[in-house]
Amino acid sequence: MRFLKPLLLAACCWAASAQAGTAIVIGGALRADNDAVWQRIVDEAGGTGARIAVFATAAGNPERSAASIVAALNRRGAQAEAIPIAPRLVGVDLQANLRDPVLLDKVRQSRGVFFSGGAQEYIVDSLQPAGQPTEMLQAIRSVLARGGVVAGSSAGAAIMSRMMFRDPPGNHLVLKGQWREGQEFDRGLAFIEPDVFIDQHFLKRGRIGRLLPALRALGFQQGLGIEENSAAVFKGAQVEIIGARGALLVDLREATSNADQTAFNLRGAQLSYLDRGDRHDFSTGVSTPSAAKLREPMAHATAPNAEALQQGSPYFMDILGDQAIVNAMAYLFDTGLPEVRGLAYQMRPRPGDPAPDLGFEFRLYRGPGSAAWFSSAQGGEDVTVLKARLDVIPVRVAQPLLSPR
Incomplete structure (x- = not known):
């Protein structure tokens, strides 16, 4: 029950802002030469000269990660800048930067935001401690509300749905029921459709094994697992797949389980593999x-x-x-x-x-x-x-x- 208030808050934030802008959810391992994804981010932010705030919050080496992302975006015509919000930044006061009016203004004036890969718990713990949005998170949401773009790769993809994997032990143990609040799962930042759960590095790492029990345990009917070097572009309920490969759409709306069995079981789930160029409408199911x-x-x-x-x-x-x-x-x-x-x-x-x-x-x-x-x-x-x-x-x-x- 203690998730109820944060989840309602996340749903309200989504309804107020996410429909106006674009969320680009990248499955991780994004190559520097993947023009389809990098250029789409810049284009959705307004094209040449677009200001994009880069958050390497999740990264183990934030300086290096941010510099690489900034360079990739700027090669496509953006004016990207790293925002120093990361627990692993040496010599930086994280809490002071979260409230810094200069940094907050830079984010508010941006047309795009990019979250790096790494450990997604760093993102939610920094921007949404104990489920409460910081002023910096509200500034990021304002970019989306004004029709801008929020993009994220790997850990930056995980935080896109209203709930997320935090630090699960592996596919098999999740299938066997190891599923604990604050460890395997946590609140996400709710930048996309509230009823869709996101997973990343999906086909490469066989994460269908953890997505299915996650959907059941958290009450989701649909999930989208995005492959590496690929992305899902969300505009409200509409999603388009771009990049090198695709994404697996999992639909449990007609699925059943045998409650008499203690182990996880499922019948009649629907799986759709959406390749690059394919589209899906979550409002109609088409x-x-x-x-x-x-x-x-x-x-x-x-x-x-x-x-x-x-x-x-x-x-x-x-x-x-x-x-x-x-x-x-x-x-x-x-x-x-x-x-x-x-x-x-x-x-x-x-x-x-x-x-x-x-x-x-x-x-x-x-x-x-x-x-x-x-x-x-x-x-x-x-x-x-x-x-x-x-x-x-x-x-x-x-x-x-x-x-x-």
Whole structure:
């Protein structure tokens, strides 16, 4: 119950400001040569000469991180400047800077704000201690309220939703129920749609394993996991995917769980992989593939092709591996097989693992509205998958899984 007042405050702040501006949520590992994302930030801030305030608050080395971001933005025509608000800045009085009228005015006069990667708890602890917004956070919100842009990469992406991962121990332990206030989760800064939960480094690190239980535990129906070197551009309820790859949209509005099972379980979740150029409207639930995809025939096979029948149904032994969940989704539509399965299991459980023999089987299959498109128009085999179905089933795995013959 003690989250109620801050959450209501966050929702009010979102309603008053986020619809006016643009939030650019970057999945981390943003390359310096990713013009699609860097230039979009500058353009949304007003183009050439746009003033952008850079917060390396989350960074382990704030000076270096801020200098790199400022340089990348200025190469695209911005007038970016680092704002010295970071716990790890040596010789800087953080509390004094949070109240400094000169710094506050610089932020208020900016048309954009950029949050670096690092540790997201540094951002919320600095700008929103104990859930209470500082004057500096209010200055940042004013940029968004006037139609400006707030962008963030990695940790700077995590803080975009009204709740966030703070410092979770890993996918498997979150799946097994390690989920504590102030440790695994915390309040975010609520720069985007209030009913969408954000995660980052998503496909590279297999974070579908932690997003699903997070949505259930925190009462969210939808989550967006953004891949590295890619971004989701939010304008109110509308989102567009840009950059190198894409984002995974998780929809639990029709999903069910078996309350008689103590372990996490799920049936009928909907997964959509939105690739670069794809769009989604959270107000209507409609996803629109890019123009390049729509020029290709829709893949909606309901019967396995001959090659798939010959090879048999694959089993992804590490469904939380790098890109594995999207590869499995694509395989489901490319082959026409009735289902694809995979296992989430930690071969070497961490110390303190509450259930070392507990694993989770992921079952992917098609349902009403399921569709996919494949395209090589942008170089490479790009895919969009809409409304694949997912069941997550707790299973017991032998200990040890492997033994000498």
